[in-house]
Amino acid sequence: MSYEATRSRVETYFDTTATRTWERLTSDAPVSRIRETVRRGRDTMRAQILSRLPGDLRGARVLDAGCGTGQMTAELAARGAEVVAVDISPALVGIARDRLPIDLRGQVHFTSGDMLDPTLGRFDHVTAMDSLIYYAESDIAQALQGLARRTEGRLVFTVAPRTPLLMAMWRMGQLFPRADRSPVMVPHAPARLSRALGRAGAPGRLAVLERVSVGFYISQAMELAS
Secondary structure (H helix, E strand, O other), X not given: OOHHHHHHHHHHHHHHHOHHHHHHHOOOOOOOHHHHHHHHHHHHHXXXXXXXXXXXXXXXXXXXXXXXXXXXXXXXXXXXXXXEEEEXXXXXXXXXXXXXXXXXXXXXXXXXXXXXXXXXXXXXXXXXXXXXXXXXXXXXXXXXXXXXXXXOOEEEEEEEEOOHHHHHHHHHHOOOOXXXXXXXXXXXXXXXXXXXXHHXXXXXXXXXXXXXXXXXXXXXXXXXXX
């Protein structure tokens, strides 16, 4: 499936079917035990990504690519960054905008659309937490190549790791009729992704960071640094 087709499916899913689920999951509201593991896993991953960036981001322009309901956005702004927060889902962007503390609103520009849009400009750093997990290897490589050429510092992102469990889930997902499928994570191996980045001409060096696995949440952090 092409990048554009996958992006369209992701937009439809998060802007309709999953909006209320993600609004609740990323709040303090009670959730099921399964979703609680996803919440804790996401909190752990967000903390890891933030640990790769300076504690003082005053004067830095940071892209939160796939901002969702804005948890990463708020923490980046709290460090002093000027944040461009973009998500494919207008509904999730609306939630993020409403949740952002009033004292941080002057530091954040929210927009809905393609996180790869070059008109968003240049950045000191980029975070892309779980916003590339639905895409094929070549699409991720091209996406990172484009972002890296507009980023001076760190580009920290996540992919779905290529584990036996996730590969089995991915294969099972292909058996369902297309109309019945939510977007499916595409597992990736770091070595293969590194080679794909080389073929795409992406600048910088790929570093494999910590994998977070908490219950039903599993994600691999990586960094492309100049």
